[in-house]
Amino acid sequence: MALVAGVDSSTQSCKVVVRDADTGALVRQGRATHPTGTEVHPSAWWDALQTAIADAGGLDDVAAVSVAAQQHGMVTLDEAGEVVRPALLWNDTRSAGAAAELTTELGGPDKWADAVGSVLVASLTVTKLRWLATNEPESAARTAAVCLPHDWLTWKLSGSTSLDALTTDRSDVSGTGYWSPSTEDYRPDLLELALGKVVALPRVVGPADLVGGRFGAGAGDNAAAALGVQAQPGDVVVSIGTSGTAFARWPNPVTDGTGTVNGFADAEGGHLPLVATLNASRILTATASVLGVDLADLSDLALSAPAGADGLVFVPYLEGERTPNKPDSTGALHGMRLDTMTPGHLARAAVEGLLCSLADAIDALRALGMPVERVLLIGGGARMPAVRQLAPAVFGCPVLVPSPSEYVADGAARQAAWAVGGADTPPLWSDLASTSVEAEPTPWVRERYAAARDLTVNR
Numbered sequence: 001m002a003l004v005a006g007v008d009s010s011t012q013s014c015k016v017v018v019r020d021a022d023t024g025a026l027v028r029q030g031r032a033t034h035p036t037g038t039e040v041h042p043s044a045w046w047d048a049l050q051t052a053i054a055d056a057g058g059l060d061d062v063a064a065v066s067v068a069a070q071q072h073g074m075v076t077l078d079e080a081g082e083v084v085r086p087a088l089l090w091n092d093t094r095s096a097g098a099a100a101e102l103t104t105e106l107g108g109p110d111k112w113a114d115a116v117g118s119v120l121v122a123s124l125t126v127t128k129l130r131w132l133a134t135n136e137p138e139s140a141a142r143t144a145a146v147c148l149p150h151d152w153l154t155w156k157l158s159g160s161t162s163l164d165a166l167t168t169d170r171s172d173v174s175g176t177g178y179w180s181p182s183t184e185d186y187r188p189d190l191l192e193l194a195l196g197k198v199v200a201l202p203r204v205v206g207p208a209d210l211v212g213g214r215f216g217a218g219a220g221d222n223a224a225a226a227l228g229v230q231a232q233p234g235d236v237v238v239s240i241g242t243s244g245t246a247f248a249r250w251p252n253p254v255t256d257g258t259g260t261v262n263g264f265a266d267a268e269g270g271h272l273p274l275v276a277t278l279n280a281s282r283i284l285t286a287t288a289s290v291l292g293v294d295l296a297d298l299s300d301l302a303l304s305a306p307a308g309a310d311g312l313v314f315v316p317y318l319e320g321e322r323t324p325n326k327p328d329s330t331g332a333l334h335g336m337r338l339d340t341m342t343p344g345h346l347a348r349a350a351v352e353g354l355l356c357s358l359a360d361a362i363d364a365l366r367a368l369g370m371p372v373e374r375v376l377l378i379g380g381g382a383r384m385p386a387v388r389q390l391a392p393a394v395f396g397c398p399v400l401v402p403s404p405s406e407y408v409a410d411g412a413a414r415q416a417a418w419a420v421g422g423a424d425t426p427p428l429w430s431d432l433a434s435t436s437v438e439a440e441p442t443p444w445v446r447e448r449y450a451a452a453r454d455l456t457v458n459r
């Protein structure tokens with residue numbers, strides 16, 4: 001029995017799974033936590049990976065390992081391969097001004113969408129490079145190479161210290177803002193526009209390539225999740241992690257000049273139009289903390305209140321927001337009355353606010369012509385019964401909830417199995433165990449949310 005391993009180095013933690021390469025059966029797994037904050041030294045990811053690997057019983061017996069990770073994080077390396085400064089993560093909004101500058105300099109949002117598949121917001125790596133050039137010119141001057149979290153971890157695992165050995169994959173590089181999903185080429189001119197110079201970039205390897213004899217190409221975490229749930233055309237995957245995302249596999253590059261949908265590539269040679277929000281599972285943890293309850297009690301409270309929380313609306317922009325692009329926004333509570341000031345109403349409004357923002361994301365994919373035949377709900381937040389139960393009511397369609405698993409790490413493991421097997425397509429692993437959840441649609445919940453979501457103030 002050949003074994004493969006998959007890693008998910010995500011925002012809040014690192015997870016490692018070891019699976020049977022032929023059947024996909026889970027053999028062992030491990031995890032470790034990441035530091036909080038939106039600026040993290042990559043060595044913390046490396047330490048967490050070592051802990052998670054040890055927790056998973058080591059990787060000596062696996063044929064291949066693939067690393068998937070949070071997207072967009074800016075990892076800067078000097079000539080010697082040393083990290084120049086802590087990475088700015090996807091949810092760090094300090095480069096919002098840089099995004100606006102670069103947008104103007106290229107001639108507007110459509111120009112960026114055409115060039116790199118996405119309209120610029122602070123999440124994209126290229127905006128972080130402009131921020132670096134403007135605010136830390138000494139660090140920018142020392143920077144000899146730029147890569148992403150999964151590129152750096154794969155390189156470190158390989159033991160290499162040469163910048164020439166850095167590799168990435170289509171799915172993750174498509175979120176940098178200096179690679180075109182249409183031509184599948186880097187745009188060094190855009191890198192130079194941002195950073196003031198061209199630096200070394202990872203070589204983009206194919207989805208099923210093996211690097212250094214033992215490492216898969218790796219992927220952005222959402223593309224890996226699509227591999228992990230074995231997403232098919234017509235499926236929309238909704239993930240509730242630190243970020244909220246909705247994405248679908250699609251054969252052609254997608255551009256959306258409004259900036260709602262990112263035209264990313266996937267990890268199978270196709271494309272992955274994706275909507276991402278800055279606020280998702282932490283809406284739940286923050287609300288539980290305010291109420292002084294745990295997540296299980298928050299779920300019970302939410303289910304104890306009526307649909308629509310009697311008009312209480314929670315606009316969940318607690319960390320600013322990326323979609324819609326409101327980096328300086330704060331969240332808001334609307335509809336506060338004596339009778340809606342109860343823990344149950346607040347819990348309900350938090351869950352519904354989260355789901356309404358994701359329903360908007362699904363609608364944006366639909367508006368670009370993506371079929372929504374099945375909605376698959378994954379990520380840590382999908383473990384909450386209230387989220388699972390209310391999702392079909394808010395989304396207005398049945399929702400498939402795959403049984404809890406680390407789908408990003410699973411997808412990375414499936415990629416590793418693909419690389420080892422050498423077939424044209426990833427191996428078909430056994431069908432997901434999942435539950436279909438249905439509920440009577442509650443369109444008024446979304447109408448009320450739509451009326452409130454623009455009523456926010458900035459920090």
Ligand SMILES: Nc1ncnc2c1ncn2[C@@H]1O[C@H](COP(=O)(O)OP(=O)(O)O)[C@@H](O)[C@H]1O
Nearest residue numbers: 010011012013241242281295379380381383384
């Ligand atoms: N039962 C649960 N109910 C609600 N939220 C949960 C539950 N279990 C985990 N979470 C939340 O899910 C998040 C982690 O999910 P995950 O998908 O691993 O995120 P990420 O990939 O961003 O690190 C945490 O914020 C955690 O609080």
Ligand SMILES: O=C(CO)[C@@H](O)[C@H](O)COP(=O)(O)O
Nearest residue numbers: 010011070071090241242243
């Ligand atoms: O920025 C994006 C997608 O564009 C996020 O989805 C990150 O990739 C972080 O993912 P999680 O840690 O929340 O899973």
